[in-house]
Amino acid sequence: MKKKIVVIPGDGIGGEITDAAVKVLKKTAAIYHLDLSLDQKMAGGTAYDACGDPLPKETVEAAQNADAVLFGAVGGDKWDNVDPLKRPEKAVLGLRKALGLYVNLRPVHVSPVLAPYSPLKPDIVTGTDVLIVRELIGGIYFGDRCESEIHDGVERAWDLENYSVPEVERISRFAFKAAQGRRKKVTSVDKSNVLATSRLWRRTVTKEHKAYPDVALNHMYVDNCAMQLVMNPGQFDVILTENMFGDILSDEASMITGSIGMLSSASMNESKFGLYEPSHGSAPDIAGKDMANPIATILSAAMLLRYSFDLDREADAVEKAVQAVLTQGYRTGDIMSEGCTKVGTCKMGDLIAERIG
Numbered sequence: 415m416k417k418k419i420v421v422i423p424g425d426g427i428g429g430e431i432t433d434a435a436v437k438v439l440k441k442t443a444a445i446y447h448l449d450l451s452l453d454q455k456m457a458g459g460t461a462y463d464a465c466g467d468p469l470p471k472e473t474v475e476a477a478q479n480a481d482a483v484l485f486g487a488v489g490g491d492k493w494d495n496v497d498p499l500k501r502p503e504k505a506v507l508g509l510r511k512a513l514g515l516y517v518n519l520r521p522v523h524v525s526p527v528l529a530p531y532s533p534l535k536p537d538i539v540t541g542t543d544v545l546i547v548r549e550l551i552g553g554i555y556f557g558d559r560c561e562s563e564i565h566d567g568v569e570r571a572w573d574l575e576n577y578s579v580p581e582v583e584r585i586s587r588f589a590f591k592a593a594q595g596r597r598k599k600v601t602s603v604d605k606s607n608v609l610a611t612s613r614l615w616r617r618t619v620t621k622e623h624k625a626y627p628d629v630a631l632n633h634m635y636v637d638n639c640a641m642q643l644v645m646n647p648g649q650f651d652v653i654l655t656e657n658m659f660g661d662i663l664s665d666e667a668s669m670i671t672g673s674i675g676m677l678s679s680a681s682m683n684e685s686k687f688g689l690y691e692p693s694h695g696s697a698p699d700i701a702g703k704d705m706a707n708p709i710a711t712i713l714s715a716a717m718l719l720r721y722s723f724d725l726d727r728e729a730d731a732v733e734k735a736v737q738a739v740l741t742q743g744y745r746t747g748d749i750m751s752e753g754c755t756k757v758g759t760c761k762m763g764d765l766i767a768e769r770i771g
């Protein structure tokens with residue numbers, strides 16, 4: 415079966431980390447006889463510089479005709495002052511919308527080899543295994559907004575948060591199904607003591623839950639969840655939440671692992687199409703220096719094989735290769751510690767690719 419992957423490196427470290435992941439995908443394809451076609455397209459600030467549009471039509475069309483997208487990252491100080499509608503980050507939001515990617519998955523798993531890198535005590539983090547299921551194309555990030563208006567001589571700006579019942583039903587079903595394949599527990603996170611959208615969220619999740627009696631459901635306010643994630647992350651299996659809360663909580667959860675350079679992510683639609691990208695940004699401070707950790711992007715490629723192509727054996731092989739390289743003591747600078755061997759982005763990609771299969 416031939417599978418088409420569009421690779422969008424983006425800006426900053428995007429090129430270096432996607433190169434490493436492509437190397438790993440090519441090695442996996444060679445070992446397991448997969449017919450993968452990899453086609454590179456532009457997005458973000460690089461695309462804005464080249465053609466005045468952070469998300470060229472050609473990129474959107476290529477993604478729509480592909481089976482999956484492997485994405486690096488976009489953005490950087492260079493584009494801080496461009497028209498807000500042309501900012502590099504518009505490429506991510508635009509692709510999510512154009513491809514109907516309504517769910518974002520962020521696995522946060524602390525293996526024993528990573529526990530020492532966590533800023534939290536090893537006995538708190540060891541064994542953490544959380545899947546954050548975040549609604550991705552609704553809520554305040556996609557509501558109406560006003561950049562500036564004057565009322566009674568005072569300037570203000572506003573952003574509108576809204577959610578519909580079908581939007582919440584769809585993401586709830588995804589979370590309950592995901593929990594069925596895991597430890598069968600969903601924690602739905604909202605702010606229903608304050609927000610009307612959260613009260614609708616809670617009502618709808620509770621109603622959907624009736625179809626999944628084998629899954630336990632509890633509700634938690636977002637401020638409490640932020641505390642619980644650092645106090646006792648082991649209590650969570652699947653965290654289900656809306657767009658903005660999910661954005662913040664998933665970055666917080668990512669720090670539990672000790673490096674943002676290790677965290678993969680997938681954004682999917684209802685037909686198994688997915689956009690796979692690291693959880694971090696374009697890291698302009700280390701771009702072009704062969705310093706970035708490519709593991710988040712490589713693990714995102716493993717998620718691509720697993721979730722969009724149903725290639726569990728091949729995804730396992732990539733994840734095992736990552737664990738093997740870490741166990742053998744190779745580290746990029748962000749996770750370097752005494753007694754380990756420091757390597758750059760490119761070498762880390764080579765080492766992981768060599769261990770596939």
Ligand code: NAD
Pocket residue numbers: 427486487488489490491503506674675691693694695696697698699700705706707708710748
């Ligand atoms: P960032 O994630 O790019 O960087 C935060 C810190 O983590 C930096 O010190 C960076 O060097 C480090 N870091 C990130 N990834 C790393 C890796 N793989 N290996 C080693 N260290 C790594 O976040 P930021 O600095 O807030 O944002 C930089 C730019 O990225 C901004 O323009 C932002 O808008 C953009 N951004 C893009 C995405 C995306 O494309 N999906 C996501 C978040 C931020």
